[in-house]
Amino acid sequence: MSSSRIEQIIEEIEDYIDTCKGPLFSSGDKIVVERERMEELLRELRLKTPEEIKRYQKILANKDAILADAQQKAEAIIAQANIQNQELVNEHEIMQQAYEQANQVIEMATNQAQDILDNATRDANEIRRGAIQYTDDMLANMQTMVQEVVETSNSRYSAMMKNFQDFYDTIISNRQELAPETASVKEETEETTEEPETDDQQ
Incomplete structure (x- = not known):
């Protein structure tokens, strides 16, 4: 069975993932992908999937055609055998011999027809199993x-939110450490900005 477009797209995705590099300061199981490129491949994959399924449904439908053709050939063989049998029987001088020959022909034709049906059924079942498995x-x-894309996205989002939370906690902690110093600077600033008393005010 030739390679389908879906297989090609999956190979392209795998090749693209292999070329992607991981983010800085991360473990080796994480990569950074180009969103537009990944969405383009997934969009084409989504469009091609129904076409591939229809193609394999058509292959499965050929099973009935194979069986019908085998049945037609078997019936033709048996009909021809009956004609030969009738021709032999009509020769009354060799009636007994005609019967024996006719029975042999019919038996051979029946066996041949059964072999055709068995082979056709086996071939059709193999095609069906192959298509379903594929x-x-x-x-x-x-x-x-x-699943890998979803898990990777969730992992990246969780890591990003953790970094934001750590940064936020650091800011809060730094401001708390600076709180006493900030109050002292404010008091000094207020003292220096007070106006001196004039002679009129004294």
């Missing part, structure tokens, strides 16, 4: 990829 593998890869 579709399931494709969806499993998509599920894993989307």
Whole structure:
């Protein structure tokens, strides 16, 4: 089975992820991706998925066509055998021989028709299993990829919020440490800004 566009897109995503670098001061399991590029690949993947599923549904539908064609061939063989049988029977001089030959022909034709039906059924079932397995593998890869993207996004968001909280706590702590010094500077500023008394005021 040839490579589908969905497989190509998944390979492109994997190759793109391999080229992405991780953020500074982070563990090796995190990377920074270009959002526009990732959304473009996911958008095309979302558009191609229904087409691929329809294509494999069409393959599954071919099972009925294979069985119908095999049934038609089997019926044609049996019909031809019956014609030969009738022709032999009509020759009354060799009636018994005709019956024996006719029965042999019918038995051979029946066996051949059954073989065709068995082979067609086996081929159709193999096609069906292959198509279902391929579709399931494709969806499993998509599920894993989307799950990794979601987990990576959640992890980045949590880390970012923790950094903001730590920075906020540091600011609060620094202001609390500066509180006594700030009050002293304010008092000195008020004293220096007071106007001296004049002779009229004395």
